[in-house]
Amino acid sequence: MKVVPMNSENESRGHPRAMEPAPLHIGDLVLKSRLIVGTGGAPSHQSIIDIIKASETELVTVAIRRFDPTGSGSGLFETLQPLGVHILPNTAGCFSAREAVRTAELAREALETNNVKLEVVADDTSLRPDPLELVDAARDLVARGFHVFAYTNDDPVLGAHLEGVGVTAVMPLGSPIGSGLGILNPSNIVAMRNLISVPLILDAGIGTASDAALAMELGCDGVLVASAITRAVDPIAMARAMSLGVRAGFEAQRAGRIPRRQDALASTAQEGIAMLSDR
Amino acid sequence: MTTGKSLTESKDADESQGLELPITINGEPAKILDGEVLDQLLTRYNLPSKGVAVAVDGELVLRSQWSTTWLSPGSSVEIVTIVQGG
Numbered sequence: 001m002k003v004v005p006m007n008s009e010n011e012s013r014g015h016p017r018a019m020e021p022a023p024l025h026i027g028d029l030v031l032k033s034r035l036i037v038g039t040g041g042a043p044s045h046q047s048i049i050d051i052i053k054a055s056e057t058e059l060v061t062v063a064i065r066r067f068d069p070t071g072s073g074s075g076l077f078e079t080l081q082p083l084g085v086h087i088l089p090n091t092a093g094c095f096s097a098r099e100a101v102r103t104a105e106l107a108r109e110a111l112e113t114n115n116v117k118l119e120v121v122a123d124d125t126s127l128r129p130d131p132l133e134l135v136d137a138a139r140d141l142v143a144r145g146f147h148v149f150a151y152t153n154d155d156p157v158l159g160a161h162l163e164g165v166g167v168t169a170v171m172p173l174g175s176p177i178g179s180g181l182g183i184l185n186p187s188n189i190v191a192m193r194n195l196i197s198v199p200l201i202l203d204a205g206i207g208t209a210s211d212a213a214l215a216m217e218l219g220c221d222g223v224l225v226a227s228a229i230t231r232a233v234d235p236i237a238m239a240r241a242m243s244l245g246v247r248a249g250f251e252a253q254r255a256g257r258i259p260r261r262q263d264a265l266a267s268t269a270q271e272g273i274a275m276l277s278d279r
Numbered sequence: 280m281t282t283g284k285s286l287t288e289s290k291d292a293d294e295s296q297g298l299e300l301p302i303t304i305n306g307e308p309a310k311i312l313d314g315e316v317l318d319q320l321l322t323r324y325n326l327p328s329k330g331v332a333v334a335v336d337g338e339l340v341l342r343s344q345w346s347t348t349w350l351s352p353g354s355s356v357e358i359v360t361i362v363q364g365g
Contacts, residue, residue: 066306067359
């Protein structure tokens with residue numbers, strides 16, 4: 001069954017159907033939506049359900065933390081399971097390759113998935129990836145059979161090294177996690193796209209839908225958004241906006257933008273203009 | 280952690296081999312009876328059948344190995360699950 005993620009409201013109004021979205025093949029996953037949603041920061045489990053539905057995402061990230069035996073109500077796992085989305089555990093909070101690998105092993109046991117979003121950060125202020133620990137961890141995890149989605153700096157050379165050790169996806173930041181500053185160095189993202197063959201996912205710093213669209217226009221294969229949705233004034237509306245932004249950017253990239261030029265270029269022909277005054 | 284108290288109140292505590300060993304569970308002091316395996320310890324925590332994993336001294340212990348894993352005095356047990364994250 002081919003499901004086209006179009007808003008049924010738009011369909012009924014007879015809006016023209018956009019280009020058939022090409023699915024994203026990433027590791028052993030085939031995703032119709034190119035938007036990956038992080039659950040961090042969502043105000044409630046119900047809001048997570050609503051965000052997932054509004055965003056039409058099929059892949060959501062979670063973190064690994066201590067189990068609370070006194071916790072009341074159902075856990076996040078029980079919330080996500082009925083939705084049929086793939087779960088991508090992360091190694092958020094890890095500062096060394098050793099910690100990250102151990103966290104990934106726990107995640108694989110808990111979720112029965114080889115997929116892991118690898119985060120190894122240098123400090124808890126900038127949350128910038130530590131490149132040396134990151135590559136070490138990625139190499140080790142690949143050897144252990146993981147499909148590594150590597151959160152990385154927007155450094156093309158580092159991205160190429162990660163691809164070289166066998167990661168499944170390279171996920172550069174646009175700007176620091178949770179900052180909402182958007183893509184601070186678009187030319188680096190383009191350079192990464194030109195250098196790296198595995199899926200490229202813009203992973204951090206998205207603030208609003210136009211940032212997500214830009215990421216796709218720069219050649220990314222997908223966008224991961226957490227805070228920009230979960231901490232928006234209206235998270236559900238922003239989830240929908242991000243979905244549209246990713247699609248718009250993807251289609252614009254495929255459509256091919258016009259080249260930039262310094263001078264104007266009239267779209268209206270000069271030929272046949274009436275003579276109405278002296279020139 | 281309140282559940283830690285129940286560990287010292289185990290009905291097996293009076294048995295002759297029931298020497299109590301100090302360990303930590305998720306950073307909290309706890310006790311386990313000498314000879315008990317990890318599986319017996321974890322039954323007190325009412326863990327769900329899916330979505331959790333356990334490490335001892337930093338290393339993952341597969342669920343299939345819980346019944347054959349003995350703890351040492353001072354062992355650090357970490358029980359983890361998934362939570363919201365980006």
